Amino acid sequence: MTNDYDVEQEPETNPPAEANKDESPKQSRVIIISICVILFFIIVIGLAIWGLLQPSTDTAKVRDIFIIFMAAESFIIGISLIILMIQLARLINLLQ
Numbered sequence: 373m374t375n376d377y378d379v380e381q382e383p384e385t386n387p388p389a390e391a392n393k394d395e396s397p398k399q400s401r402v403i404i405i406s407i408c409v410i411l412f413f414i415i416v417i418g419l420a421i422w423g424l425l426q427p428s429t430d431t432a433k434v435r436d437i438f439i440i441f442m443a444a445e446s447f448i449i450g451i452s453l454i455i456l457m458i459q460l461a462r463l464i465n466l467l468q
Contacts, residue, residue, distance in 0.1 A: 420437050 420441075424434060424437065
């Protein structure tokens, strides 16, 4: 006698090829945009540090640049929190 619970079936691990074709352009676009944004921020930080290393830099300039960096960081954190709340709302709707 064979019990249905004893039989183990292997789950299908390969998704359909059509789904992969649709996701590849979207994923590559997101990756390219992410890399561009990261490179932009690295260049901006590098230019700011180069400007700070100039001999005529006084403390007012350092303070101003620090305030700008703090504002940019607050903006990024705010956007991240908004995205997190949207994802949480989608998860709650999915669970209901």
